[in-house]
Amino acid sequence: NGTTDLGGPVDLDAQGNASIAVPLAAGNHAITAVFTGFNEHQGSTSAAHNVAVTPANVATTTSVTGPATAVEGADVVLNVQVSPAPSGGTVQFKNGANNIGGPVTLDSEGKGSITQQFATAGAQSITAVYSGAAGFITSTSDAHTVTVSAPAETDVATTTVLTVPATATKGAAVNLVATVSPDPAGGTVQFMDGTTPIGAPVALMNGKATRSHPFATTGAHEITAIYSGAPGYLTSTAEVATVTVDEPVDGGTSSAGGSLGSLFGSS
Known part of the structure; x- marks a missing residue:
């Protein structure tokens, strides 16, 4: 691999073939094979074979948090966390099989949120589907249930x-x-x-x-x-x-010693 040996010498089989299995880091690698020679056979070096290795995709976990109860027609904040924090991608909130709004862009910590109003009473099954991104695999959260109740006639507006x-x-x-x-x-x-x-x-x-x-x-x-x-x-x-x-403003220079006028007086 460039000037670095991959493992130790490998014996040839009867057909002159040899192989080795090695892990390679992400990046470009120039692989060559050097035959040492044997008896009347002279040594030789192969042309370089370039191998481009991409980073392994990282599995993600998506979780949804929010209130356990809500009132019909009231604002509810639903939060999502994708871990580990990916370098891109969006999350689609869903209520059962129905999308809630459009895809939500995640911040640098893998977090996002949406404000939702539920139009019908009953148990709402909320999930979030992470789209995936370069190097990060898609994932879907467990369902978070929000039990929505109709406003009672005696409920007080605030x-x-x-x-x-x-x-x-x-x-x-x-x-x-x-x-x-x-x-x-x-x-x-x-x-x-x-x-x-x-x-x-x-x-x-x-x-x-x-x-x-x-x-x-x-x-x-x-x-x-x-x-x-x-x-x-x-x-x-x-x-x-x-x-x-x-932005913060610098405090300026100190005047603890006072001015010459304050020390000696002024006329």
């Missing part, structure tokens, strides 16, 4: 209001606060940055849910909050609020 800063500094944590009215007896709030969940759902306390979050990228981030609902209370989604994230 309103979710989001409070966020207008601006933030990249890498510095800011508080995202959601207030649900009237104060429901339970439920959680899922904060979202566009279509990407910000952490896990946050339990309500006295009608409020707060998440401390540092933004990793600059620019405009469209934040919203989805209240899950609870027995007797309907789900609700806050209006989008924009947080503009800037």
Whole structure:
């Protein structure tokens, strides 16, 4: 293999044939065979035979997470994780045999999500099918069941209001606060940055849910909050609020020693 021996010398058979089985790393390999010679037979070297080895395809595992229950017509966030994180590909969420929306592009950690409303009550069987990508094999998640119930006549409509800063500094944590009215007896709030969940759902306390979050990228981030609902209370989604994230600003030079004027006075 180039200048590297592949194993040890191999004996020829009666027809002058020899073979060897060796594993090769990914990449291009120039394979030659060198006959050492024997008695009246002189030695010889073959022309190079080029072998292009592609990386082995990696098996993947796809998993779906989301709430176990939902109310008909309410927003539900479904999350997917493909492991190990592939270098490309998409995930198609499905409810039984029916597609939910279009394919979802995965982020660099192999994660994706979709917000869905169920139109009918009953058990919904949710799966996610990873498309595969170069070097990564397709996979399908186990089914995640969401039991959807019709809104009860006594269920109370809720309103979710989001409070966020207008601006933030990249890498510095800011508080995202959601207030649900009237104060429901339970439920959680899922904060979202566009279509990407910000952490896990946050339990309500006295009608409020707060998440401390540092933004990793600059620019405009469209934040919203989805209240899950609870027995007797309907789900609700806050209006989008924009947080503009800037790069950190250098603090400038220190003036602890003061100016010459402050030390000696000025006239």
